[in-house]
Amino acid sequence: MKIPEGHYIFGTVKVGERGQIIIPKEAREVFQIKAGDTLIVLGDEKWGIAVTKADVLEQHAKHVFDLIQGGEKDDSAGK
Numbered sequence: 001m002k003i004p005e006g007h008y009i010f011g012t013v014k015v016g017e018r019g020q021i022i023i024p025k026e027a028r029e030v031f032q033i034k035a036g037d038t039l040i041v042l043g044d045e046k047w048g049i050a051v052t053k054a055d056v057l058e059q060h061a062k063h064v065f066d067l068i069q070g071g072e073k074d075d076s077a078g079k
Contacts (some may be wrong), residue, residue, distance in 0.1 A: 008026075008027070008030065009022055010024040010026055010027040016021070023051075031053065033053060037053055037054075038054040038055075039051050039052065039053055039054060040052055040053075040054050040057050062076075
């Protein structure tokens with residue numbers, strides 16, 4: 001199976017006794033995650049859990065709110 005460019009499988013991690021996981025080094029490097037960064041944990045009962053940097057989600061939310069406020073159309077969906 002060929003993984004599309006920009007998508008990754010970093011392997012598996014085990015959940016420790018306190019519910020902690022270690023994010024693989026390659027994932028931390030690709031997504032520039034450093035000690036002290038704030039991450040957001042999202043969940044969907046069908047698709048599972050996703051983790052993202054808080055500032056990345058904040059940028060996306062700001063973009064959406066800007067579009068709503070400005071009444072502009074988002075043409076990036078077709079790209």
